[in-house]
Amino acid sequence: MPRDRDNEALPAGPRHVAIIMDGNGRWAQARGRPRLFGHHAGARRVREVVEACPDLGIKYLTIFAFSTENWKRTQVEVAGLMSLFRRYITKEMRALKERGVRVRFIGDRVRLDPKLIGLMNQLEQETAQNDLVHLTIAINYGGRDEVARATRRLAQDVAEGKLRPEDVDEETLPRYLDTCVLPDPDLVIRTSGEARISNFLLWQSAYAEYEFVDTLWPDFTAEELARLCRNYGARERRFGAVKA
Incomplete structure (x- = not known):
C-alpha cells in the first residue's frame, strides 16, 4: 500500500493523476516579479511532484504545460516559456533517466521550434x-484539437x-488520440x-474525479498531493451504476 511522507498508510489512490x-503568473505578480519568474518557480515544483509519485502509488502523471490557447499571450511570455521548456529538458534529462521516469509529450508539435522538438524527441528516446x-x-495541447487531429x-x-x-465506436477513437498508450486519468x-x-483531456477525463484547489502551482507541495490522493481514495466511484 502506498505511503505518504509521514509513513502513514494511504487508502487506494489514483494510478493516473493529471x-x-x-x-504561476499570479504567484510572481504577488511578489512584484515578472510572470516568467513564476513559470520558472513552477518548473521547479514539477520535480518535487514527480519524485513524490512512487510513494503515493501514482504510476502515470500528466501535466498541462502549454495549451493551444496560450499562443494568445504576449510574445515575451511565449518566447520565455519556450526557452524554459528547452532549459528544463536539457537540465532534467539525466535526472529523469536515472530516476526511472519515462517521459512522453502530447500535443501538436508542428508549431514548435525545431530545437525544442529535437530535445523533446531526445528526452523521449533517452x-x-x-x-x-x-x-x-502536454505542450501546444488542446483537447478539441487532439480530437480533431485524431478524427x-x-x-x-x-x-x-x-x-x-x-x-x-467509442473504443475506436482513443486509439488515434495522443494518449493512446496511456490509461485514462483517475x-x-x-x-x-x-x-x-480549460480544454484538457476532454475525452480521457469523462469519468475522472476532479479536485479544484486554491493553491497557486509554485506553492503546491507533495504533501498536498498526498492529501488529494487520500480524498480520492475515500470516494465511491460508480461509473454510472448504483450501489447494490
Whole structure:
C-alpha cells in the first residue's frame, strides 16, 4: 500500500493523476516579479511532484504545460516559456533517466521550434526504457484539437479501406488520440482556485474525479498531493451504476 511522507498508510489512490498547473503568473505578480519568474518557480515544483509519485502509488502523471490557447499571450511570455521548456529538458534529462521516469509529450508539435522538438524527441528516446513513473507533458495541447487531429487520422484510414465506418465506436477513437498508450486519468487536479477544465483531456477525463484547489502551482507541495490522493481514495466511484 502506498505511503505518504509521514509513513502513514494511504487508502487506494489514483494510478493516473493529471494536473492543470495554474497560477504561476499570479504567484510572481504577488511578489512584484515578472510572470516568467513564476513559470520558472513552477518548473521547479514539477520535480518535487514527480519524485513524490512512487510513494503515493501514482504510476502515470500528466501535466498541462502549454495549451493551444496560450499562443494568445504576449510574445515575451511565449518566447520565455519556450526557452524554459528547452532549459528544463536539457537540465532534467539525466535526472529523469536515472530516476526511472519515462517521459512522453502530447500535443501538436508542428508549431514548435525545431530545437525544442529535437530535445523533446531526445528526452523521449533517452527515457524510453524507464517504467517507474510515466510523465506525460502536454505542450501546444488542446483537447478539441487532439480530437480533431485524431478524427482526421481515423477518417483517412476509413478512406483508405483500413477501417470500416460501421466498426467505428467509442473504443475506436482513443486509439488515434495522443494518449493512446496511456490509461485514462483517475484524478484531475487544477490549482489556483479556478474551477474549469480549460480544454484538457476532454475525452480521457469523462469519468475522472476532479479536485479544484486554491493553491497557486509554485506553492503546491507533495504533501498536498498526498492529501488529494487520500480524498480520492475515500470516494465511491460508480461509473454510472448504483450501489447494490
